[in-house]
Amino acid sequence: MEFKPVTAEILEQLSAAAPGRVFSGGDISADYSHDEMPIYGERMPEAVVQTLTTEEVAAVCKICYDDDIPIVPRGTGTGLCGGCVADQGGVIIDTSKMDKILGYDKDNFTVRVQAGVLLDTLAADCLAQGMLYPPDPGERFATVGGNVATNAGGMRAVKYGATRDYVRAMTVVLPSGEIIRLGGEVNKTSSGYSLIHLMAGSEGTLGIITELSMKLLPLPKQTVSLLGLFPDLDSAISCVPQVKLAGLDPQALEFMSRANVAEIQEFLGKEVYPAKCDGEDVGAYLLTTFEGAKPELMDEIMEQAAEVFLENGALDVLVFDTPEAIRTAWSFRGAALEAIQAKFQLIDECDVVVPIPNIPELVNYANSLEGEVGLAIRTSGHAGDGNVHMNVCANDMDKGEFLAKAEKFMELVYAKGWELGGLCSGEHGIGRAKVPYLAQFEGGVIMELMRGIKKVFDPKGLLNPGKVCG
Numbered sequence: 001m002e003f004k005p006v007t008a009e010i011l012e013q014l015s016a017a018a019p020g021r022v023f024s025g026g027d028i029s030a031d032y033s034h035d036e037m038p039i040y041g042e043r044m045p046e047a048v049v050q051t052l053t054t055e056e057v058a059a060v061c062k063i064c065y066d067d068d069i070p071i072v073p074r075g076t077g078t079g080l081c082g083g084c085v086a087d088q089g090g091v092i093i094d095t096s097k098m099d100k101i102l103g104y105d106k107d108n109f110t111v112r113v114q115a116g117v118l119l120d121t122l123a124a125d126c127l128a129q130g131m132l133y134p135p136d137p138g139e140r141f142a143t144v145g146g147n148v149a150t151n152a153g154g155m156r157a158v159k160y161g162a163t164r165d166y167v168r169a170m171t172v173v174l175p176s177g178e179i180i181r182l183g184g185e186v187n188k189t190s191s192g193y194s195l196i197h198l199m200a201g202s203e204g205t206l207g208i209i210t211e212l213s214m215k216l217l218p219l220p221k222q223t224v225s226l227l228g229l230f231p232d233l234d235s236a237i238s239c240v241p242q243v244k245l246a247g248l249d250p251q252a253l254e255f256m257s258r259a260n261v262a263e264i265q266e267f268l269g270k271e272v273y274p275a276k277c278d279g280e281d282v283g284a285y286l287l288t289t290f291e292g293a294k295p296e297l298m299d300e301i302m303e304q305a306a307e308v309f310l311e312n313g314a315l316d317v318l319v320f321d322t323p324e325a326i327r328t329a330w331s332f333r334g335a336a337l338e339a340i341q342a343k344f345q346l347i348d349e350c351d352v353v354v355p356i357p358n359i360p361e362l363v364n365y366a367n368s369l370e371g372e373v374g375l376a377i378r379t380s381g382h383a384g385d386g387n388v389h390m391n392v393c394a395n396d397m398d399k400g401e402f403l404a405k406a407e408k409f410m411e412l413v414y415a416k417g418w419e420l421g422g423l424c425s426g427e428h429g430i431g432r433a434k435v436p437y438l439a440q441f442e443g444g445v446i447m448e449l450m451r452g453i454k455k456v457f458d459p460k461g462l463l464n465p466g467k468v469c470g
C-alpha cells in the first residue's frame with residue numbers, strides 16, 4: 001500500500017472532527033517525533049490530533065482510512081521501543097487528553113476510565129477509594145491505554161501479573177472508524193476467541209483503545225520491604241528463585257548492581273542503599289516487598305525472608321516498615337532508567353524474559369559482554385518474574401559506531417535468551433525496534449499468523465505500520 005500525504009483538505013476535515021486540537025507543520029511539538037528511546041529513529045508526524053472522545057477517534061480514523069493515510073495511536077510517549085513514532089508519516093492520534101475516570105463499580109471491583117488517564121492518577125484515585133489497582137509499571141506518567149496496548153508489567157507483576165490480566169472490557173476504534181466493545185463486566189468468559197487479550201499487547205497495530213474497564217483488588221492490609229545487601233550480582237540473583245521456592249510470595253522482587261545504585265545515588269544526590277556493610281563492599285541488591293493480612297504476621301514474614309537472604313549469601317538485610325520508608329526505598333529503585341539517561345548520551349535496551357532459574361545465567365552472560373562489545377552494560381530488572389532489563393550505553397561515541405556495537409550486543413544476548421527458553425520482550429513490547437528479534441524468537445509460521453491477524457483488523461495496513469510484525 002502506498003501511503004498518501006496529509007493535504008490541506010485533509011487538515012480541514014480533521015479540524016472539523018476535532019476543532020482546535022489539530023496541529024501540523026511547525027505547530028507540532030518535537031516531543032511527538034520520538035518516544036523515550038530516540039535512538040530507534042525520530043520523525044515528525046504530518047499532523048497530530050488530540051482527541052477527547054471515542055467518536056472523535058472514530059471520525060479521525062475514517063478520514064485517514066478513506067484517504068490511505070497512516071494512523072499512529074499515542075499515549076504519553078513513554079514507550080521504549082519506538083512504538084508510537086510515526087516513522088512512515090501520517091497522523092498521530094494523541095489520546096492523552098482522554099483522561100477521565102468515568103466511575104467505580106465497587107460491588108464488582110471495577111473502574112471505568114478513558115484510555116488517556118495517567119497510571120499515576122488512576123493508582124492514587126483507587127487508593128483513595130480503598131482499592132488497589134495492581135499493575136505498577138515504573139513510569140507513572142504513562143497512560144493506562146498505553147499500558148494496556150503494551151501489556152506493561154512492572155514491579156508488582158511477580159505477584160499480580162501484567163496489565164492484560166486486569167482488563168475486563170474495552171472500547172476500541174478499528175482503523176476503518178468502526179467502534180467495537182470487547183469483554184464485559186463479568187468475572188470470566190469462554191465466549192469465542194479472546195479478542196480482548198489480543199488487543200492488550202497489540203501496540204496500536206489492531207485498533208485504538210478509547211475506554212477501559214479495569215479490575216481492582218482489595219488493598220493489602222500490611223506491607224513490608226526488605227533490602228538484601230549482597231557481595232556480588234551472582235549471589236543476589238541466585239537468591240531470587242530461593243525466595244519464591246520458600247513460598248514467600250513476594251509482591252515485588254527487583255535486583256540492582258552496585259553500578260546501577262551508584263548512578264541513581266549520583267542522580268538523586270542521596271544515599272538510600274549503603275555502599276558498604278561492615279567494611280565490605282556491597283556488589284548487588286535485592287529489593288522486595290511482602291504483604292500480610294495482620295500486623296502480627298509481618299514479623300514472621302520478615303524473619304523468614306531475611307533468613308533466606310542470609311542463607312543465600314547476603315551480607316545483611318535492611319527493613320523498611322513504615323509507608324514513608326517503603327516509598328523512599330522504592331522511589332530510589334524507580335529512578336534507575338532516568339539515572340542511566342542522565343549519565344549516558346547513547347542508550348539502547350532490551351528486556352528479554354527467561355524462566356526464573358535461568359536469570360543468573362542470562363545476567364552474568366550479558367555483563368560479561370562489556371569488554372567484547374566495548375560498551376557500558378547495565379543490567380537490572382524485575383528479577384522475580386525473570387524479566388531482565390539490559391541497557392548498553394556510551395558517551396562521546398559516533399552514533400553509527402554505537403549502533404553497530406549495540407547491535408552486536410543485542411544479537412548475542414537475544415540468542416542467549418532464546419537458548420535459555422526465553423521470549424523477546426517481557427513488558428516493553430516490540431514496537432519498531434525489536435521486529436527482527438521477534439521474528440527470530442517466534443519463527444516464520446507464527447509471524448505469518450500474526451500478519452494474518454493484522455490483515456483482518458487492518459486490511460489496508462494503515463494503523464501503526466511497520467510495528468510488531470512489520
Ligand SMILES: Cc1cc2nc3c(=O)[nH]c(=O)nc-3n(C[C@H](O)[C@H](O)[C@H](O)COP(=O)(O)OP(=O)(O)OC[C@H]3O[C@@H](n4cnc5c(N)ncnc54)[C@H](O)[C@@H]3O)c2cc1C
Nearest residue numbers: 075076077078079083138143145146147152153204209427
Ligand atoms: C522511566 C521508565 C520506566 C518504565 N518502566 C516500565 C515498567 O516497569 N514496565 C513496563 O512495562 N514498561 C515500563 N516503561 C515503558 C512505558 O512506560 C510503557 O511501555 C507504557 O505502557 C507506555 O505508555 P504510554 O502511554 O507512554 O504509551 P506510548 O509510548 O505513547 O505508546 C506505546 C505503544 O502503545 C500504543 N498505544 C498507546 N496508546 C494507545 C491506545 N489508546 N490505543 C492503542 N494503542 C495505543 C502506541 O501506538 C505504541 O505502540 C518505562 C518507561 C520509562 C521511561
